[in-house]
Amino acid sequence: MDKEIQNNVIEVSTISKAFGGLRALENCSLNIQAGSITGLIGPNGSGKTTLFNAITGYERIDSGDIRFQGKSIAQSKPEQIFKLGIGRTFQLTRIFPKLTVLENMHVAVQRQGKGNMFSSWSAAHERRKALELLDFVGITKHKDLLAGNLSYGQRKLLEFAFILIADPKIILLDEPAGGVNPTMILYLADRIRELHQQGLTFLIVEHNMEFVMNLCQQVAVMHQGNIIAQGTGAEVRSNPAVLDAYLGGGLE
Numbered sequence: 431m432d433k434e435i436q437n438n439v440i441e442v443s444t445i446s447k448a449f450g451g452l453r454a455l456e457n458c459s460l461n462i463q464a465g466s467i468t469g470l471i472g473p474n475g476s477g478k479t480t481l482f483n484a485i486t487g488y489e490r491i492d493s494g495d496i497r498f499q500g501k502s503i504a505q506s507k508p509e510q511i512f513k514l515g516i517g518r519t520f521q522l523t524r525i526f527p528k529l530t531v532l533e534n535m536h537v538a539v540q541r542q543g544k545g546n547m548f549s550s551w552s553a554a555h556e557r558r559k560a561l562e563l564l565d566f567v568g569i570t571k572h573k574d575l576l577a578g579n580l581s582y583g584q585r586k587l588l589e590f591a592f593i594l595i596a597d598p599k600i601i602l603l604d605e606p607a608g609g610v611n612p613t614m615i616l617y618l619a620d621r622i623r624e625l626h627q628q629g630l631t632f633l634i635v636e637h638n639m640e641f642v643m644n645l646c647q648q649v650a651v652m653h654q655g656n657i658i659a660q661g662t663g664a665e666v667r668s669n670p671a672v673l674d675a676y677l678g679g680g681l682e
């Protein structure tokens with residue numbers, strides 16, 4: 431088999447998705463190399479979140495195929511895809527505000543299907559893992575706080591810990607730095623680098639160009655439901671089609 435194909439953890443092949451007459455994705459293709467950190471940029475409304483939703487099973491595609499480690503996941507449900515090893519965050523975080531930070535992690539364990547609904551914290555090691563992950567993202571001291579009382583950036587860190595409990599192979603982050611203070615953005619970038627060194631693959635939608643250019647070896651650019659360019663940050667920056675898509679603004 432083609433070596434390049436084998437190295438792709440995710441292969442999106444000519445997928446389309448319309449909402450009524452609006453074509454959010456049109457013959458969109460994207461390969462994600464195992465072990466890479468790929469940035470996904472593009473103007474608002476270009477289809478980035480829809481592509482995330484398609485990969486993670488939250489939107490059913492109209493045509494095309496999506497493969498994870500060589501197997502089609504185009505018909506799979508979000509929970510199945512999550513359990514296969516594709517973790518994601520949402521543009522607007524989806525934590526449970528009325529549960530404490532640690533209780534949120536408990537939900538993550540149950541979602542993974544390893545916890546037991548009828549015994550709280552069935553396995554001590556799962557609690558330990560939850561605490562380790564809260565420590566990893568730097569919010570251990572808030573473990574007993576209601577998640578709704580966390581700052582916006584802290585909620586994003588909790589959501590990050592939430593998906594890590596399932597030991598994902600690839601993580602899709604939708605605007606992780608949006609609305610987050612600069613110190614926390616640097617902290618988040620370091621955590622991503624650390625996980626990347628451990629072998630995780632990342633696909634990151636982000637408008638913060640400094641964040642993308644510092645972190646991502648590969649950058650893919652979306653425009654009107656399609657990937658119009660892919661390459662290093664420097665390559666896509668000087669690509670005329672990309673500059674056109676942004677109409678000369680926004681990319682810096």
Ligand SMILES: Nc1ncnc2c1ncn2[C@@H]1O[C@H](COP(=O)(O)OP(=O)(O)O)[C@@H](O)[C@H]1O
Binds near residue numbers: 453476
């Ligand atoms: N559930 C939906 N129903 C109708 N239109 C949608 C829906 N989700 C996204 N869209 C439209 O699809 C296009 C792509 O949106 P989106 O993927 O959110 O873009 P991005 O994340 O790049 O800003 C936009 O025009 C958006 O309004």
Ligand SMILES: [Mg+2]
Binds near residue numbers: 479
């Ligand atoms: Mg979006």
